Every structure is written in C-alpha cells, then in structure tokens.
Amino acid sequence: MRRSLKLAAVVLSGSLGMASLAACGAKSTDNNSASAGAGGSSFKVGMAYDIGGRGDQSFNDSAARGLDQAKSELGATINEAEAKSGESEGDKEQRLKSLVTSGFNPIIAVGFVYQDAVNKVAAENPNVKFAIIDSSSADQPKNVTSLTFSEEQGSYLAGVAAANKSKSKHVGFIGGVQSELIKKFEAGYTAGAKSVDSNIQVEVTYLTTPPDFTGFADPGKGKQAAQGQLDKGADVIYSAAGSSGTGAIEAVASNQAGDKWAIGVDSDQAKQPALEKYKARILTSMVKNVDKAVFTYIKSAKDNSVQGGVQNFDLKAGGVSLATTGGNIDDIKAKIDAATQQITSGQTTIPTAP
Incomplete structure (x- = not known):
C-alpha cells in the first residue's frame, strides 16, 4: 500500500505551514531556480492527489507530469499532498487549507471527490485560485476552474x-x-x-x-x-x-x-x-491528457489569465486520444x-x- 505520509524538506512560509502540511501527508519540492531566492520561487503551486497518488501508473501520474512540467518550465515551487483511503470530507478540506496556509496559489485538486471540499475552501479564500479535475458544480465559486475531459x-x-x-x-x-x-x-x-x-x-x-x-x-x-x-x-x-x-x-x-x-x-x-x-x-x-490540462491551467495562473468555470478538453482539442x-x-x-x-x-x- 502507498504511504499516506510523504514529507520532503522545503522552506515554507512559517513553522505552522510545515506542521500542517506534515499532518495532511504532503511533500514539497523546491525547483532551485535562479529567481527563487532564499525562500524558493515566489510562484508556488499545490496539488492534492486522489487515492493512489503519484505512482499509480494512471490518472494521478498524468496530473503529476503536468505539475513536473510547470516546475521545469515555469520555475514553480511545487507541493504534493497525498490522499488516504477511507478519509473523511474534513480530511480533504484540511489538506486544501494546509496548502492555502503555506502560501500555495494556485491549488489543483485531482479528482471529483474533492468537489465539496474545493467549493468550501475556495469560498473561504477568494484570493486563491483553485482548479478541480473531472468535476464541476453549479454553485462553484468564481475562483475555481473545472478541468474536464470528453472521456x-x-x-x-x-x-x-x-x-x-x-x-x-x-x-x-x-x-x-x-x-x-x-x-x-x-x-x-x-x-x-x-x-x-x-x-x-x-x-x-x-x-x-x-x-x-x-x-x-x-x-x-x-x-x-x-x-x-x-x-x-x-x-x-x-x-x-x-x-x-x-x-x-x-x-x-x-x-x-x-x-x-x-x-x-x-x-x-x-x-x-x-x-x-x-x-x-x-x-x-x-x-486522458490531464498533464496538458494541468500545465495549461498553471501557466494561465502565472500569466494572471485564469478563467473560472469549465474548461473541457475533448478529442478535437487533444484532450483524449489512443496510444x-x-x-x-x-x-x-x-x-x-x-x-x-x-x-x-x-x-x-x-x-x-x-
């Protein structure tokens, strides 16, 4: 079984952020770019995985590739928070809140199981950009973007x-x-x-x-x-x-x-x-080219051109294909x-x- 607690050292904004991230099973990586300065890049991207996390050889790994590309090409400091089997809605909310507390913006939630948690935490933090993969809702806050696919x-x-x-x-x-x-x-x-x-x-x-x-x-x-x-x-x-x-x-x-x-x-x-x-x-x-959607979204966040609502990636747009x-x-x-x-x-x- 995958470990639900993964932690790698990184300079975060205060000891509270480090403690809360450790509690929710997160790990951070610093890209060590020239523009990062003593505290790492000022562009900090958080990702909350679905069950299985990085290493599932499937859905989460595709999202992770988009995150890695943002680290490599956009100079982002990234943080990855792992899900646990059998967790409560409160666990999901705390995972997202911990990323917010530690200064990560935007934050990407991988999977439809995060919809309620994203809606709540995004409403409480209107200045933080959120994306959710594979889900959308009518009452979604304006600072949330849904990344969906024509599966x-x-x-x-x-x-x-x-x-x-x-x-x-x-x-x-x-x-x-x-x-x-x-x-x-x-x-x-x-x-x-x-x-x-x-x-x-x-x-x-x-x-x-x-x-x-x-x-x-x-x-x-x-x-x-x-x-x-x-x-x-x-x-x-x-x-x-x-x-x-x-x-x-x-x-x-x-x-x-x-x-x-x-x-x-x-x-x-x-x-x-x-x-x-x-x-x-x-x-x-x-x-399902989740990596393409994730990178596109992160780039728009860095360029301050994020749009809320639903962004769908279909066959014509290269969102899905056969290997x-x-x-x-x-x-x-x-x-x-x-x-x-x-x-x-x-x-x-x-x-x-x-």
Whole structure:
C-alpha cells in the first residue's frame, strides 16, 4: 500500500505551514531556480492527489507530469499532498487549507471527490485560485476552474479497437467506482464496440460503489474482476479504475492462452515502468491528457489569465486520444481514423451514460 505520509524538506512560509502540511501527508519540492531566492520561487503551486497518488501508473501520474512540467518550465515551487483511503470530507478540506496556509496559489485538486471540499475552501479564500479535475458544480465559486475531459470520446475509440481485435466477440469493461464519471467511460466504450458489431457482448464490472472509493486503488480487486471476465470468455478488457487497472492488466497478460488484450487508461500504460513486463499484451491505452490540462491551467495562473468555470478538453482539442505504443493497433489505423473524423466533425455523437 502507498504511504499516506510523504514529507520532503522545503522552506515554507512559517513553522505552522510545515506542521500542517506534515499532518495532511504532503511533500514539497523546491525547483532551485535562479529567481527563487532564499525562500524558493515566489510562484508556488499545490496539488492534492486522489487515492493512489503519484505512482499509480494512471490518472494521478498524468496530473503529476503536468505539475513536473510547470516546475521545469515555469520555475514553480511545487507541493504534493497525498490522499488516504477511507478519509473523511474534513480530511480533504484540511489538506486544501494546509496548502492555502503555506502560501500555495494556485491549488489543483485531482479528482471529483474533492468537489465539496474545493467549493468550501475556495469560498473561504477568494484570493486563491483553485482548479478541480473531472468535476464541476453549479454553485462553484468564481475562483475555481473545472478541468474536464470528453472521456466518452476516447473510450469510444477504445471500443472500436476492442471490437476489431476481439476474436470471441466478447469484450470487457472494468470501472473502479460506479460513479457518473466512470459511466462516461463505459458508455463510450460500449457504443464504440457496438458500432463495429451490434451483437458484440460487453461484460461490465464495477469494483466499488460510493462512498467506497477504494476501487481506484486496489490492484487485487482489479485482477480478480478481470479474471472473472476472462473466465466468461472476454478476450479484450478495458479498465477505467486507476491503479486497480494494473491488476486487470496483470490478469490479462498472465493468461495462459497468451492471446488476450488489455486496454489501459489515462496514461500510456505500455510506457509505465511498473508495467514493463506486461506491455506486450496492452493493446492500447485511452490516454486522458490531464498533464496538458494541468500545465495549461498553471501557466494561465502565472500569466494572471485564469478563467473560472469549465474548461473541457475533448478529442478535437487533444484532450483524449489512443496510444499507439507497440504498434498493436497499426493494422486498424484506418478504422480508428475514420471513427475519429466522425466524432470531431460532429457526425457521431457519443453517449455519456450507459
């Protein structure tokens, strides 16, 4: 299990900030840029991770890449705060408040589970800029920007790939938590698969339901769910389940027949070091370019050009895409390209609910 407490030394604004950050499981890194001065860069960016945190080989890691780019290219001092399994709403609020107290601005919350906490803390701190990934609400304060994605569009392409590669005409979908967000992945994937073969069977399994969000951070559950789908005859399995999806990939890659495929999510999982030994059986990944959204937002914060409301990153804007690592979908490139063109032109509209 990932450590919930990570702390690296950094000069923060006062001992209270250091103490409160340590209490909420945060770590800071100083970029040591020439403009930083004795106390580090004056541009300080905070990130509060979802369950699984940096190192999940998926969603959080994609956000982390955007943060790292801001550190490298924009001279930001960064702080990363880790989530804990089974935490309360108060824990999320305290994590955000600790970043505020320590002078981090902007602050990025990774995942829809932060919506209520972001709304409350942002309302209490109108001079601090906040972003939340994968969520928006009608009562969101003006100093909050929602960074959302058209997951259903990328998942549709994953479904097209799955149906074209399936020999059994039976594919699978594993969702980490049965939420409105993950249902977008399911809806797009199913629609994409059925656009190729209306009779294809799509097996659907969710690992947990709210308020249990451990389905995003339990590879064992992911592996068990994938094995169950393999046993039922599925030969291509797509997981939208955070680090739990690594377990599903392991189950598929370890199948004795050696002819099953896994589809990764969020990051190009065939390129992730921890999944190196399984990459030969990763057909593709539905890449959600959270890093692009995060870096774009942080740059706008530094340029004082942040806009509140919702910023959506769709297929046309490069917010979602299919990975081509390994060349496993090269033979169906024309079909993927055709489906892409139909979506970006508006000819095909993808459902957002199953």
